[in-house]
Amino acid sequence: MKRIIKSGAFLFLSAILLFTLAACGAGGNDKSSGNAQGEQRTIKIGYLPITHAVPLYIEKEQEKYNDFNLELVKFGSWPELVDALNTGNIDGASMLVTLAMKAKEQGIDLKAVALGHRDGNVLVAAKDINSVADLKGKNFAIPHKFSTHNILLYQMLKQNGLKYSDVNPVEIPPAEMPAALAEGRIAGYVVAEPFGAASVAIDKGKVLFQDNEIWQNSIDCALVLRGEFIDKENKIAQELVDYYVKAGETAELKDAQTHEMSSHYMKVNKNVMDLSFQWIAYDDLKIHEKDYEELTKNLVEMGLQDNPPSYADFVDNSLFDKVNQP
Numbered sequence: 001m002k003r004i005i006k007s008g009a010f011l012f013l014s015a016i017l018l019f020t021l022a023a024c025g026a027g028g029n030d031k032s033s034g035n036a037q038g039e040q041r042t043i044k045i046g047y048l049p050i051t052h053a054v055p056l057y058i059e060k061e062q063e064k065y066n067d068f069n070l071e072l073v074k075f076g077s078w079p080e081l082v083d084a085l086n087t088g089n090i091d092g093a094s095m096l097v098t099l100a101m102k103a104k105e106q107g108i109d110l111k112a113v114a115l116g117h118r119d120g121n122v123l124v125a126a127k128d129i130n131s132v133a134d135l136k137g138k139n140f141a142i143p144h145k146f147s148t149h150n151i152l153l154y155q156m157l158k159q160n161g162l163k164y165s166d167v168n169p170v171e172i173p174p175a176e177m178p179a180a181l182a183e184g185r186i187a188g189y190v191v192a193e194p195f196g197a198a199s200v201a202i203d204k205g206k207v208l209f210q211d212n213e214i215w216q217n218s219i220d221c222a223l224v225l226r227g228e229f230i231d232k233e234n235k236i237a238q239e240l241v242d243y244y245v246k247a248g249e250t251a252e253l254k255d256a257q258t259h260e261m262s263s264h265y266m267k268v269n270k271n272v273m274d275l276s277f278q279w280i281a282y283d284d285l286k287i288h289e290k291d292y293e294e295l296t297k298n299l300v301e302m303g304l305q306d307n308p309p310s311y312a313d314f315v316d317n318s319l320f321d322k323v324n325q326p
Contacts, residue, residue: 041068041233043240045223046081046093049074049266050174051193051276052116052221053094054258055285058247061261065243068236072265077173078144085110085226092225092240098146098299100224104309109227111316112287113241114248116221120280121149121211122196123156125188126181132160132208134187141172141180141189146305148220149190151298155214164302181205192221194268194276201272210279217291230316241319244285251282287315 047053060072073090075081082099084090086108093100094116104110129135135157142150154164167187172180177189178198188208190196199205211218223244230237251258254277259270268276289311296308 041236042071043068043092043229043236044071044073044090045240046073046075046084046090046095047265048076048078048081048095048174048192050195050221051262051266051273051280052120053265054251054262055116055244055248055282056094056223057265058250058258058261059240059243061264062247062250063243065239067239070240074265085224088226091229092223094221094223096144096147097219097222097224098148098295098304099144100222101296101299101308101314102146102305104314105305105307110224110314111227111230112222112224112314113230113237113316113319114223114244115219115285115287116223118217118281118284119210119212120193120276121152121190121218121220122193122200122279123152123188123190123208123211123214124181124196124199124205125208126184126186127204127206129187129206129208132156132162136162136166138167138187139170139185140167141170141177141186141191143174143191144171145169148218148295149192150304151295151302152190152211152214152218154302155298156209159214178204193280194266194272197272197275197279198269201269201275215294217288217294219287219291219295222287225316230319238319238322242323245320245323248282248285286317286320289315 045056047056056072060070063070075084078096078099081093081095082103085093086103097112100110100112125135140153142153144150150169153169157164157166170186172186172189174191174195177191177195180186181189181199182204200207225237259273292311292315299305299308
């Protein structure tokens with residue numbers, strides 16, 4: 001698997017697309033400085049500026065915590081975020097669940113406590129690609145080898161009579177994928193939103209498949225916390241998840257308020273964001289065992305992990321299950 005080098009035309013195309021992701025500060029409105037005495041604990045949660053992390057943005061915007069402050073820490077890539085999480089520089093993250101599983105397999109004490117979203121991973125292709133067979137021998141972009149997106153590519157090929165080796169999977173940073181498709185460097189891609197919608201909204205790409213057409217109830221991004229944080233600061237962890245689940249309910253409205261709060265963490269053309277919101281859901285963020293087992297089955301089948309962590313060892317629903325309880 002190789003990595004396509006970013007071309008100079010990317011900056012020009014970005015201007016044409018009117019599609020730029022950025023964070024307005026490390027975490028939107030600055031609420032992480034603590035109280036007047038500086039005594040409150042600051043919880044640091046990492047993220048990448050994608051629609052799969054919208055519940056986290058809304059939680060930050062609506063926070064009214066009693067015992068701590070929340071600081072959202074923006075990262076430019078998944079490897080950077082994973083390194084910060086593994087070394088304890090952040091307490092948790094909204095991240096690719098498969099990367100967290102890999103870290104868990106390597107001995108890092110992590111727990112997945114809720115999903116980031118449902119659906120919202122679209123397999124996008126160039127306008128001249130009319131079938132999966134047309135992808136044979138061509139470059140197809142994924143954000144990371146250890147990702148649900150890579151599994152979706154594998155399953156799409158398998159279900160349409162092709163082998164994984166029939167295409168050339170290439171790892172490209174998500175923000176570069178729309179430009180790479182428009183320039184003809186790749187024939188298609190699958191990635192977190194709103195990058196799929198970026199190509200479709202300006203008619204530079206088209207949807208080959210929605211993820212739920214390939215794999216029902218696939219798991220992609222999750223809210224992951226360090227195990228020691230849950231154990232030692234359980235009351236704070238519970239309050240964090242309480243607000244997170246409620247923020248997911250707000251996100252599912254996909255109204256003007258959702259757009260406004262999300263815009264503090266990523267800048268996306270409204271047409272792109274509207275299309276992205278059509279594809280994604282935030283109404284059921286609990287990690288169900290059946291869905292997790294399907295994910296681990298695919299990871300083993302593809303040879304990406306020999307011994308994925310078990311559901312009981314990696315998923316902690318104890319915080320989620322106590323949300324809204326008296």
